[in-house]
Amino acid sequence: MKAEARVSQEQPDRLINISDRQYFACCILLFALIIGTIVVASSLFMTSAWTTYDTARFYAMADVIVKGATPYLDFQDPKPPLIFFTLALPTLLGQKYLGGLILVGLCNLASAILVTKMACELYGRFSGFIAGLLFTVNIAFAQGYFILTEPFTVTFILLATYLAGFTEKKHYLWAGISAGIAIGFKQYALLSVPLLAFLMWRNGDLRKVPSLLAGVLLPLIVIFAAIFLHYGVEAGVASLNWSFGVAATYLTEENMGTVTSYRTTDPLMLCANLAMAASVFTSLLVFALAGVVKDRRLDALEQYFLLSAVGFALTLAIRQYLHYWVLALPFFAFLCARQFRNGR
Incomplete structure (x- = not known):
């Protein structure tokens, strides 16, 4: 019976008799094809109002940068600087939305490669394919192919x-x-710091946390120091305030000056919004969490995956935007792929 179970577990890999490297390359080519197709489809709607509210604000700031004005003073938006300076590149090239979509597509492909590689190393190549496919397809439903x-x-x-x-x-x-x-693009990436520290603790490397923290601070210091040096103290202070100082206002108020924060104040509406946001990924969430309940023997990385999935998903309690799922989805994909592990 044990031998039959082992053969059954390994059967998915035997269906394609190629090397691991060739298998991985085929997976990436498939994901690139899917991502390219979705990017092309997204480009047909990239000027629609329902796809571009946040994007329009990002490009308004990028225009400020390109025209030589002062970001965070001549235009304000509660995001860290990297998204604005990144989108300044396609703005300079005269391909605002198409260039932005290409950058998004490249990031999604890089993420799919990372998800596939990590799942392959943990659970075998079929699980790697499943994890990569789940991530690549599901982020489309989470506005993951919008310029956000x-x-x-x-x-x-x-x-x-x-x-x-x-x-x-x-x-x-x-x-x-x-x-x-990551924090330089979005503040919620701050959650990754305690999550990584947890993984270090489970690996017995808690004493090396200062190295992690030094690494986190280094790019942030460079980013904001560059703004102070190039645009002046007032712009530098404003960039820090709009990146991190407005957090309390964002959490408690409906508006931040000219920026609408879309905070839900009605508890019933909040529950309805959460239910609708979760309903898109019901099957994925149930499958991932059912696997954890069925087999609770989680190693350090799997505990990290579970905490990351839940932690990033909880940000939807703050704002019920579909794109808030993007940070949690790869970790749910890992938990789903775990159920197809074959011991390789």
């Missing part, structure tokens, strides 16, 4: 995860740098 901060952010969170959990010597400094860059 999340596709950029999740790529660097996944890179930090790989550097902290999958490299032989555990490159915690570089993991911190990657997490710091």
Whole structure:
């Protein structure tokens, strides 16, 4: 019976008799095709009002940068600087939306590669394919192919995860740098810092947390120091305030000056919004969490995946935007793929 179970577990890999490297390459080519198709489809709607509210604000700030005006003074938006300066590049090239979509597509492909590689190393190549496919397809339902901060952010969170959990010597400094860059795109990436510290603790490396924190601070210091040096003290202070200082206002008020924060004040409406936001991914969530309930023997990385999935998903309690799911989806994909592990 044990031999039959083992053969059954390994059967998915035997269906395609190619090397692991060829299998991985085929997966990436498939994901690139899917991502390219969705990017092309998204480009047909990239000027629609329902797809561009946040994007329009990002490009308004990018225009400020390109025209030589002062970001955070001549225009305000409660996001860290990296998204604005990143989108300044396609703005300079005269391809605002198409260029932005291409950047989003490249980030999603990089994320799919990281998800696939990590799941392959943990659970075998079929599980790697499942994890990568779940991520690539499901983020489409989470507005992951819109020009928003999340596709950029999740790529660097996944890179930090790989550097902290999958490299032989555990490159915690570089993991911190990657997490710091993620924070430079979106504030919610701050959650990755205690999550990575938890993983370090489970790996017996808690004493190396200062390396992680130093890595987190390094890119943030460089980013904001550059604004202070180039645009002046007033702009530098404003950039810090709009990136992090407005957090309390964002959580408690409906508006931040000219910026609407869309805070839900009615508890019933909040519950309805949460239910609708979760309903899109009901099957994925149930499958992932059912696997954890069925087999509770989680190792350090799996505990990290579970905490990351739940932690990032809880940000929807603050705002019920579909794109808030993007940061949680790869970790739910890992938990789903875990159920197809074959011991390889």
